[in-house]
Amino acid sequence: MKALFRYFSSIFSAFKSLWTGMRLTFYYLSHPKTILTQQYPENRKTLYIPEAFKGEVVLIHDENNEHGCTACRMCEMTCPNGTIKITSITEETEDGKKKKILDEWIYNLGMCTFCAQCIEACPQNAIKMQNTFEHSVYDRKELIKKLNHPGSKLKSTKKI
Amino acid sequence: MEIPKQLIPLEDTPGEFVINVGPQHPSTHGVLHLRIKLDGEKILEIEPHLGYIHRGIEKISESLGYRQSIYLTSRMDYLSAHMNNQACSLLVEKGLQIEVPDRAKAIRILMVELQRLASHQLWWGSAGLDMGAVSPFFFAFREREQILEIFEETCGTRLTMNYITPGGVMNDLHPDFVKKVKALIKQFKVNIHEYDKLLTGNIIFQKRTQNVGFLPRDLAISLGASGPVARASGISCDIRKLHPYDGYEKLDFSEIVMDKGDSFTRYLVRIEEMKQSMHIIDQLIDNIPEGDYRARVKGIIRLPEGEYYQRVETARGELGVFVVSDGNKTPYRIKYRTPNFSNLGALQYIAKDSKIGDLVAIMATLDLIIPDIDR
Ligand code: SF4
Numbered sequence: 001m002k003a004l005f006r007y008f009s010s011i012f013s014a015f016k017s018l019w020t021g022m023r024l025t026f027y028y029l030s031h032p033k034t035i036l037t038q039q040y041p042e043n044r045k046t047l048y049i050p051e052a053f054k055g056e057v058v059l060i061h062d063e064n065n066e067h068g069c070t071a072c073r074m075c076e077m078t079c080p081n082g083t084i085k086i087t088s089i090t091e092e093t094e095d096g097k098k099k100k101i102l103d104e105w106i107y108n109l110g111m112c113t114f115c116a117q118c119i120e121a122c123p124q125n126a127i128k129m130q131n132t133f134e135h136s137v138y139d140r141k142e143l144i145k146k147l148n149h150p151g152s153k154l155k156s157t158k159k160i
Numbered sequence: 161m162e163i164p165k166q167l168i169p170l171e172d173t174p175g176e177f178v179i180n181v182g183p184q185h186p187s188t189h190g191v192l193h194l195r196i197k198l199d200g201e202k203i204l205e206i207e208p209h210l211g212y213i214h215r216g217i218e219k220i221s222e223s224l225g226y227r228q229s230i231y232l233t234s235r236m237d238y239l240s241a242h243m244n245n246q247a248c249s250l251l252v253e254k255g256l257q258i259e260v261p262d263r264a265k266a267i268r269i270l271m272v273e274l275q276r277l278a279s280h281q282l283w284w285g286s287a288g289l290d291m292g293a294v295s296p297f298f299f300a301f302r303e304r305e306q307i308l309e310i311f312e313e314t315c316g317t318r319l320t321m322n323y324i325t326p327g328g329v330m331n332d333l334h335p336d337f338v339k340k341v342k343a344l345i346k347q348f349k350v351n352i353h354e355y356d357k358l359l360t361g362n363i364i365f366q367k368r369t370q371n372v373g374f375l376p377r378d379l380a381i382s383l384g385a386s387g388p389v390a391r392a393s394g395i396s397c398d399i400r401k402l403h404p405y406d407g408y409e410k411l412d413f414s415e416i417v418m419d420k421g422d423s424f425t426r427y428l429v430r431i432e433e434m435k436q437s438m439h440i441i442d443q444l445i446d447n448i449p450e451g452d453y454r455a456r457v458k459g460i461i462r463l464p465e466g467e468y469y470q471r472v473e474t475a476r477g478e479l480g481v482f483v484v485s486d487g488n489k490t491p492y493r494i495k496y497r498t499p500n501f502s503n504l505g506a507l508q509y510i511a512k513d514s515k516i517g518d519l520v521a522i523m524a525t526l527d528l529i530i531p532d533i534d535r
Pocket residue numbers: 057078079080081082083084111112113114115116117118119
């Protein structure tokens with residue numbers, strides 16, 4: 001008799017446990033306000049990407065098309081993946097001194113792991129991480145970017 | 161001693177046959193390849209084949225500086241990225257004898273415990289998925305998504321952080337951090353009861369995990385199992401308690417040890433650990449000390465000649481980093497003792513003589529991360 005009772009009560013508690021789970025599932029099914037799924041390409045306008053998100057490396061340019069990079073190559077040496085290639089040209093200033101200036105700041109997005117160590121290493125704080133993330137292109141070559149804008153100059157450190 | 165090339169022969173013998181699970185199988189969570197010798201439904205032998213996602217992280221690290229190689233460790237156990245980074249950072253700090261500011265220590269513990277929560281949540285969802293319950297997966301992702309958003313705001317990434325660096329952390333907390341973490345913990349304390357309703361109390365789940373996949377205590381010790389897997393077999397092995405680091409010694413939390421050793425116990429240990437993590441976060445979130453978030457460390461790190469070892473508790477067990485330094489700016493040898501590798505070793509003993517259908521349940525509660533096994 002006792003065994004029979006235990007048998008039926010175990011069946012009953014089994015159904016009860018299934019019912020508990022199903023009730024929770026149905027609760028969320030009938031409460032559309034609790035849905036958290038976002039429809040990505042449709043919600044691009046309202047999408048919130050935090051400012052700190054590491055999307056890509058950019059060279060900071062100000063409104064006069066001037067950047068702060070002195071071509072010291074610290075970032076290139078720090079980068080663990082060889083993502084950065086910096087070429088410089090030597091220019092003669094008016095008073096006859098030789099000076100290295102930045103020619104090309106080449107950034108290979110396809111090889112970057114977004115570790116932000118180049119940002120840490122830069123003594124001039126000339127580069128930063130930007131929160132853009134839609135990087136897909138049709139050709140791999142397009143991922144190799146030149147970061148200094150055409151015609152940009154080194155920011156003059158001397159105050160006039 | 162001769163090392164056998166193939167433990168399980170490729171041909172079937174009468175009455176027994178060999179099947180392959182993986183390397184691409186929905187229930188192996190990655191590229192784990194198991195060769196299983198069966199007698200009917202009974203498992204006679206299991207042989208894991210590794211190396212499908214071997215990237216040579218240890219070897220690459222030998223040619224990178226101490227600071228540079230840390231980002232690679234986020235790619236070992238990607239669900240415990242913060243802990244892996246922390247292990248390497250602690251090792252460098254030990255070698256250089258740097259004192260980490262109190263604020264950085266508090267931030268580290270907060271981040272690490274959030275990561276543990278996120279990791280266990282994902283495990284909980286996928287454990288349900290392995291056993292045929294689909295809805296837990298979405299419930300788990302609801303909370304995990306909030307944690308990842310918090311990470312995204314402060315660390316800038318969601319999975320492969322590289323946030324904890326030698327000397328402290330990479331950047332300061334986002335202004336909303338405290339508010340968001342509080343809201344999350346408050347919400348999760350309510351939501352964790354839904355976990356019990358959906359899976360813990362579910363009769364199908366219980367029948368599939370209770371009294372299945374026993375890992376005896378002495379076997380767990382000799383296999384070097386760690387983390388929730390070992391703690392479910394009655395071994396006290398929480399590194400946070402045994403060898404406290406980053407100020408865990410000042411916090412009040414308890415180590416979850418249960419001794420039954422079956423799949424369901426491993427499940428319960430992780431559920432309880434989530435509650436402990438929330439308890440730790442509760443203690444710290446209101447009193448994050450003011451001050452620097454990073455101590456000054458030289459640009460190029462050179463560890464003094466010698467051997468260094470540091471261990472931390474990741475979401476899956478004990479991670480050990482062993483470095484031999486010859487005084488140069490790159491390590492002479494670096495070795496990671498990863499928790500999943502040892503826990504995988506337990507699989508062939510646990511699953512022996514059980515049914516093939518139980519293998520999935522056993523693997524789900526072992527919570528293996530394959531990139532961590534292969535490195
Ligand atoms: S973020 Fe890291 S991988 Fe990318 S360019 Fe900078 S240092 Fe190199």
